[in-house]
Every structure is written in structure tokens, then in C-alpha cells.
Amino acid sequence: MSSKQKAIMAVNHPNNPNIGNRSIILVGMMGVGKSSIGRRLADRLHLPFVDADDEIEAAADMKISEIFEKFGEDYFRDGERRVIARLLEGEPKVIATGGGAFINEETREVIRDKALSIWLDADIDILVQRVSRRNHRPLLRGKDPRKVLKELGEARNPIYAQAELHVRSDSSPHARTVELIMKELTK
Template sequence: MLQSHSPWTGRPLVLVGLMGVGKSTVGRRLATRLKLPFVDADNAIEDAAGMTITEIFARFGEPYFRAGERRVIGRLMDGTPKVIATGGGAFIDPATRKLILDQATAIWLSAHPDVLVERVKRRDTRPLLRGKDARQVLSDLAAVRDPIYAQAHIHVSSQKGPHEVTVNAILKAIGR
């Protein structure tokens, strides 16, 4: 359930993992518990672009979005302690991943596909799931992305149930 390669050093804590794993919800709660600012990178991207992520994907495509995402995450990596929730694909981009690994403590949140499917059903705002079978898309993404997410400094498994359990597991992993 818990794998940790390095203790927290006060650098930004960056949550990575598949969509629906709880990065934003867990991130907000983690930031509150640590008395740190919380930033949702997707919200920061939308603010910078003046449009939603769905609109960015539709108008410009994924490569354009990933480049903008990298720039925004780069700006967020200002060396101050904070909790940052990233979009599911952010850590997959090699340059963004290097930035996160070099300048932050990366925490991979993983979850069983059943948990992810249940969570992503709640909102219709995920461009990669539009008109597709969520279980199949998430299984395919996990097969490709999990080995990359595994490069994160810390790995915590998010279970079905209260997000507070995941927050507590992260706090334990970072020595808090």
C-alpha cells in the first residue's frame, strides 16, 4: 500500500496518478492538514488559458495542452512548500516529470480500476473519456502510465472509502 523513497524535505508536494484517483480532493485535505497552500494545476491552466481544459483539447489538441501544462507547473515550482494536484497526464510528459522529480516530492496515488470508474462517473469533464468506456480507457491508461507513475518518490494506494485515509497515509509517508 505504501512505498516511500525519500522523506519530505519541505519542497512542493505534487500528487500524480490517473484521473479519478482523488488528487484534487486529497490534495486540498492534505494542504489543510499541513497548513500549506493548495493549487490544482488544471485550474491554474484554465486560468492561464482563459478556457476550460475540454475547450483547449477540442480547439488545439493534446500536445498543445501538454506544453501549456508544463509551463504552468514550471511556474508553480517556485521552491515554496505547497501541495499541487496535477492532471493525470502531466507526469507522463518526460519534461514535466523531470521538473517534478527534480524540484518537488512526487506522490503517486493509485487506485483499483473499480474505484476509479466509480469516481469518474460523477463528472462529465474528462476529455479522454468522452464517448468511451471508462473502465477500458482507465485500464489502458494504467497499463501505460503506472510504470511511469512508479518513478514518483512516494506511492500511496487510494482505497474506496474516506479520502482522509489516503491523507493519513501520505502524512505517514512524509514523516508528519
């Protein structure tokens, strides 16, 4: 079966009647679980999964932290915007974005035009616990994660709220969040 045929089957799958031929984009703060939840959601919807950060690293042939260090955040955000626009071309898929992707107006516009956006939201305590497990996030290097996440949340949450759907993630397994998303998609 060709990838085109698989995409058509996925779009017409009974589990996702409300997404049509659009991709699903997961947006939200770092640590909310966009990649982990995205993989599970893609399996559930019979769609491919793509992590935008992985695609950015592949395109640049360097880690995101290296891009930030070498070229700065503005350069990274421009590349991120281009990669997300490319990912939205073609067959529907589930895409996990970096925490700052949806903040960029041009990126948000492309997402609005070509995808269904879902804001995954979680309490600050959950985010702090999750981001503290690994030390690879450039915006947290050498800083207090709670303070950074609180400041980012204050600035970003009103923008994330522009997503088409809003789903809360909590400390329960990610499968529960996928169930909540599925309920929203089938309303």
C-alpha cells in the same frame, strides 16, 4: 504574517519533517482523488493548495476540454508543463496535477528537481466509479471509461511508479489516504 513567513513555518512544521522546502506533487490516474486529497493534505501540512488544472484553465482563459478540442492534446500538455514549472517556483505548496502531467518527461524532470512526488493509486473499479460521476474529462468523452482507464493505466502506471512515494487510495474517505501519506512523510 507574510506569505514567506507562513511558508517557512509550514516547512518547519512538525507534521512534515521530510519535505524540506519542496512542494508536494500528487500524480496518478484521473479519478484517484488528487484534488480532494490534495486540499486535505495541504490543510494538514499548513501549506497552500493548488490544482494545476485550475491554473491551466485560468492561464488559457478556457476549460481544459475546450483546449483539447481547439488545439489538441500536445498543445495542452505543453501548456501544462509550463504551468507546473511555474507553480514549482516560490514557496512550498501541495499541487494536484492532471492524470497525464507526470507522463511528460520534461514535466517529470522538473518535478524530480523541485518537488516530492506522490503517486496516488487506486483499483480500476474505484476509478470507474469516481469518473462516472461527472462528464468533463476530454479523454473519456463518448468512450467506455473502464476500457480507457485500463489502457491508460497499462501505459501510465510504470511511469507513475517513478514517483518518490506510492500511496494506495481506496473507497474509504479521503481522510484515510491523507493519513497514509502523512505516515509516509514522517518515515
